[in-house]
Amino acid sequence: MKPAPFRYADPGSLDEALDVLVAEGEGAKVLAGGQSLIPLLSMRLAAPATLVDINRVPGLDAVEATGDGVRVGALVRHRALLHDGAAARVQPLLARATANVAHPAIRNRGTTVGSIAHADPSGEMTSVLALTDGAVTVATPSGRSVVGWRDLFVGPLETSLHGPAVVVDAFFPALAPRSGTAFAEVSRRKGDYAVCGAGVVVTLDADRRVERVRASYISVGLVPEVHDLTEAVHGAPADSADWAAAGELARTLVDPDGDLHASADYRRLLVGVLTERTLAEAATEALERTAA
Numbered sequence: 001m002k003p004a005p006f007r008y009a010d011p012g013s014l015d016e017a018l019d020v021l022v023a024e025g026e027g028a029k030v031l032a033g034g035q036s037l038i039p040l041l042s043m044r045l046a047a048p049a050t051l052v053d054i055n056r057v058p059g060l061d062a063v064e065a066t067g068d069g070v071r072v073g074a075l076v077r078h079r080a081l082l083h084d085g086a087a088a089r090v091q092p093l094l095a096r097a098t099a100n101v102a103h104p105a106i107r108n109r110g111t112t113v114g115s116i117a118h119a120d121p122s123g124e125m126t127s128v129l130a131l132t133d134g135a136v137t138v139a140t141p142s143g144r145s146v147v148g149w150r151d152l153f154v155g156p157l158e159t160s161l162h163g164p165a166v167v168v169d170a171f172f173p174a175l176a177p178r179s180g181t182a183f184a185e186v187s188r189r190k191g192d193y194a195v196c197g198a199g200v201v202v203t204l205d206a207d208r209r210v211e212r213v214r215a216s217y218i219s220v221g222l223v224p225e226v227h228d229l230t231e232a233v234h235g236a237p238a239d240s241a242d243w244a245a246a247g248e249l250a251r252t253l254v255d256p257d258g259d260l261h262a263s264a265d266y267r268r269l270l271v272g273v274l275t276e277r278t279l280a281e282a283a284t285e286a287l288e289r290t291a292a
């Protein structure tokens with residue numbers, strides 16, 4: 001199918017983009033990489049009156065990695081983030097998760113911020129924003145504000161942003177000292193949306209024992225959630241902790257739905273398996289980083 005007719009604007013500045021969004025009202029939508037929005041239009045699952053293409057807006061295409069974290073501009077493509085060494089050093093989950101986003105052609109065009117604004121519970125980067133306790137910066141005609149992930153995600157494909165608003169960047173805090181991360185997912189074919197995925201962070205104490213364990217899953221809930229699994233392994237030596245027990249705990253905490261791709265029971269099973277596997281990997285990395 002072809003999209004329903006729409007008006008198109010490609011403003012050359014953020015102010016101009018906001019002006020168009022105000023003028024066009026509720027019927028207008030921001031267009032970034034188009035890798036989610038254009039298929040929705042083509043299938044006539046969305047029919048915005050106007051697309052406001054932000055690709056000509058300057059200053060939105062930078063990745064800034066500092067000791068505090070990584071700031072990813074609204075026009076940074078998945079591919080650019082995947083290959084950004086400085087960002088990967090500050091927050092390794094970014095490259096690990098981005099490697100699982102779609103196929104190369106989609107990563108070349110799709111943006112990480114667009115993925116977050118799209119709020120798909122099957123998306124890797126919504127989950128990573130949650131797991132890192134991140135936030136987005138939102139520009140509106142009345143100024144800029146920072147919206148934390150808990151306040152951002154309202155439901156599947158739904159955020160708390162309404163009216164004329166452009167997400168200008170997403171901020172992912174740095175990985176804490178003595179911590180390691182891992183990310184893994186199961187999909188029918190490489191690059192497909194995951195049937196289930198897991199991202200984890202393990203933090204050790206100065207004696208190399210487990211201090212804190214957190215996990216976030218994709219394609220499991222309606223919005224991203226972070227689960228604290230510490231109680232299953234707290235105080236255990238990092239090289240011999242019972243990660244299976246943490247996997248068991250995770251299975252009791254999630255409430256997945258079944259659909260065409262997988263039953264709820266299968267998803268719950270995958271949560272346990274992926275949790276155990278990724279935690280062992282993250283603990284190894286945490287040990288290396290503690291020794292370094």
Ligand SMILES: Cc1cc2nc3c(=O)[nH]c(=O)nc-3n(C[C@H](O)[C@H](O)[C@H](O)COP(=O)(O)OP(=O)(O)OC[C@H]3O[C@@H](n4cnc5c(N)ncnc54)[C@H](O)[C@@H]3O)c2cc1C
Pocket residue numbers: 029030031032033034035036037038039074100101102103106109110111112113114115116117118122123124125165166167168191192193194
């Ligand atoms: C075949 C296929 C497979 C895919 N597989 C995966 C996958 O495995 N994992 C995954 O996470 N994604 C996947 N995607 C989606 C892809 O990652 C998209 O790039 C991403 O979800 C959206 O980014 P975009 O820049 O293309 O956004 P667009 O498609 O341009 O926009 C998506 C939505 O976000 C809004 N939006 C975008 N940017 C902004 C902004 N700066 N401010 C306010 N609103 C904004 C738009 O208005 C729209 O509602 C897949 C897509 C396809 C076509």
